[in-house]
Amino acid sequence: MKHRSQSRLVACSLHLVVVVLIFASVASAEWKEKVLYSFQGGVDAGSVPAGGVVFDKQGNLYVATTGGGPKTCEPFSYECGAVYELSPPATKGDPWTATLIKMFAGEGSKDASVPSGGLIIDDAGNLYGVSGYGGTGNCVLFGLAGCGTVYELSPPALKGGAWTETILYSFPTAKQGYLPQGNLVFDSAGNLYGATEFGGGYGTTCDPYYKYCGEVFELSPPKTKGGKWTEKVLHGFKGGMDGANPNGGLVLDSKGRIYGTSRSGGDLQGECGPGGCGTVFRLTPPDTIGGAWTEKLLYRFHGQDGATPFAGVVFGGNGVLYGTVYAGAIGGNGAVFELAAPKAGSGHWKETVLYRFTDENDGAGPEDALILDKNGNLYGTTNFGNTFHGTVFGLKPPTGKVGNWTFATLYGFEGSPDGGQPAASLILDTRGNLYSTTQNGGRVSCNCGTVFEVSR
Numbered sequence: 001m002k003h004r005s006q007s008r009l010v011a012c013s014l015h016l017v018v019v020v021l022i023f024a025s026v027a028s029a030e031w032k033e034k035v036l037y038s039f040q041g042g043v044d045a046g047s048v049p050a051g052g053v054v055f056d057k058q059g060n061l062y063v064a065t066t067g068g069g070p071k072t073c074e075p076f077s078y079e080c081g082a083v084y085e086l087s088p089p090a091t092k093g094d095p096w097t098a099t100l101i102k103m104f105a106g107e108g109s110k111d112a113s114v115p116s117g118g119l120i121i122d123d124a125g126n127l128y129g130v131s132g133y134g135g136t137g138n139c140v141l142f143g144l145a146g147c148g149t150v151y152e153l154s155p156p157a158l159k160g161g162a163w164t165e166t167i168l169y170s171f172p173t174a175k176q177g178y179l180p181q182g183n184l185v186f187d188s189a190g191n192l193y194g195a196t197e198f199g200g201g202y203g204t205t206c207d208p209y210y211k212y213c214g215e216v217f218e219l220s221p222p223k224t225k226g227g228k229w230t231e232k233v234l235h236g237f238k239g240g241m242d243g244a245n246p247n248g249g250l251v252l253d254s255k256g257r258i259y260g261t262s263r264s265g266g267d268l269q270g271e272c273g274p275g276g277c278g279t280v281f282r283l284t285p286p287d288t289i290g291g292a293w294t295e296k297l298l299y300r301f302h303g304q305d306g307a308t309p310f311a312g313v314v315f316g317g318n319g320v321l322y323g324t325v326y327a328g329a330i331g332g333n334g335a336v337f338e339l340a341a342p343k344a345g346s347g348h349w350k351e352t353v354l355y356r357f358t359d360e361n362d363g364a365g366p367e368d369a370l371i372l373d374k375n376g377n378l379y380g381t382t383n384f385g386n387t388f389h390g391t392v393f394g395l396k397p398p399t400g401k402v403g404n405w406t407f408a409t410l411y412g413f414e415g416s417p418d419g420g421q422p423a424a425s426l427i428l429d430t431r432g433n434l435y436s437t438t439q440n441g442g443r444v445s446c447n448c449g450t451v452f453e454v455s456r
Contacts, residue, residue, distance in 0.1 A: 038442030047448035049437035051118020052424035073106035135170030182248015200236030249312030271303030363391035388412030389420030
C-alpha cells in the first residue's frame with residue numbers, strides 16, 4: 001500500500017522534441033500478451049497484486065496480493081492479502097492453475113496484513129515478502145493495524161500439503177520502521193535487506209500522520225535454528241536535503257554496498273515543492289563490525305530531469321545504474337534514466353534521460369524497476385496513458401559508444417477483461433518471455449488485477 005500522489009506534475013514551460021526510433025527486434029507487432037490469471041476478489045480470494053511474480057525451479061509462479069482475506073480482516077474491509085501459486089498447464093494452450101497457499105488472518109491474529117511488495121525465493125523454494133501492516137507492533141490505528149512484518153512461506157514436504165508461514169520480524173515501533181515497501185534482497189551471508197516508507201527515528205516533515213521519513217534495514221538470521229531474526233536500522237532518512245520515503249527494491253554490489261531510491265527528499269530548490277523530487281542513494285558498510293553505515297546521495301532529482309522515483313535501480317555495465325521516475329522530465333509523464341559513476345577525480349554521478357514518456361501510445365507514469373536481458377536491452381512498464389491502460393516497453397542501447405537509445409511499445413493494455421495499470425517489475429524466462437502483474441483489469445465484475453505473459 002503506497003502512499004503516493006497520483007496527480008502528475010504540471011508540465012514545464014520548456015518543451016523538448018524527442019525523436020523516437022522503433023527498433024525492429026522488439027516492434028509491438030511481434031509481441032503478444034496472455035492473461036494467465038484474473039484475480040477474483042471478495043472474501044477468501046485475493047485481489048490487487050502487491051508486486052510482480054517469481055518463478056520456482058519447476059516453472060510455477062508466485063504472487064502476493066494486497067486484498068482478500070477472511071471476515072476477520074477489519075478494519076481493512078477484508079483487505080488482509082493472500083499469496084498464490086500459479087502452475088503452468090500440462091498441455092500448451094490450457095489455462096494456468098491458481099492455488100491459494102496463504103490467506104493472511106487479519107485483526108487480532110498478529111499475522112502479516114496487506115503485503116506491500118513482491119516475493120523473492122531462495123534455493124530451497126522458501127518465499128519471503130513484506131506486509132505494510134500487521135504483526136505485533138504499535139504504530140497505526142492505536143496498534144490495531146500493527147507496524148508491518150517480514151514473513152517467510154515454506155513449501156510442504158509433500159506435494160499438496162499446507163505451506164508454513166513464519167513471521168521473521170514484526171516491526172515494534174515507529175523508530176524501528178513501519179510500512180515496509182518493495183522487494184527484499186539477500187546478501188551472500190543470508191541477511192535480508194529492505195526499506196520502510198516511514199519510521200526510522202529521523203525526520204519530522206514527511207507526513208502529518210506517519211512518523212519519521214523512512215529507513216533502510218538489515219535483518220540477520222538467528223545463529224541457532226529457531227532463534228529470532230535481528231533487525232538493524234542502517235540509515236534513517238531525515239527528509240529535507242536528505243532523501244525521504246525509500247521504495248524498497250534495493251540492490252547490492254560486490255562490495256556489499258546498497259543502492260536504492262527515495263520517492264521524495266533531495267533538492268528543495270527543484271520543482272516539486274518543499275518535499276523534494278526524490279533521490280538515488282548508496283549505503284556503504286562500515287570498515288569495522290558494529291560501525292555505522294555511510295550514506296551518499298548519488299543524485300537529487302529536480303523536476304525537469306525527472307521526479308518521484310517509485311522503484312529502485314538496476315546495474316548495467318561499467319558502473320552504470322538504470323531506473324525510472326514516475327513524473328517530471330519536462331512533460332510530467334515520467335522517464336527512463338541512466339546514472340553513470342564519476343570518472344576518477346570528478347566526484348559527481350552523471351544523469352542522462354534515455355526516454356521521456358509522452359502519455360500517448362508509449363504510456364506514462366512508470367512505477368516499476370527496469371530489467372535487462374543478455375543483450376543489454378531494458379524492459380519496463382508504464383502505469384497509465386491516454387491510449388492504453390498502461391504499457392510494456394523496451395529500450396535498445398545504441399550500437400556504438402555514442403548514440404540514442406531506441407524505444408518501442410511492446411504491448412498496450414486494454415483494461416477488463418485484459419489487464420490494466422501494471423505497477424510491478426517484469427521478469428524474463430529462459431525463452432525471453434516477460435511476466436508480471438497488473439493492479440486492475442481482469443475479471444469484469446471485479447477489476448481486481450491479473451498475472452500476464454508477454455511473448456514473441
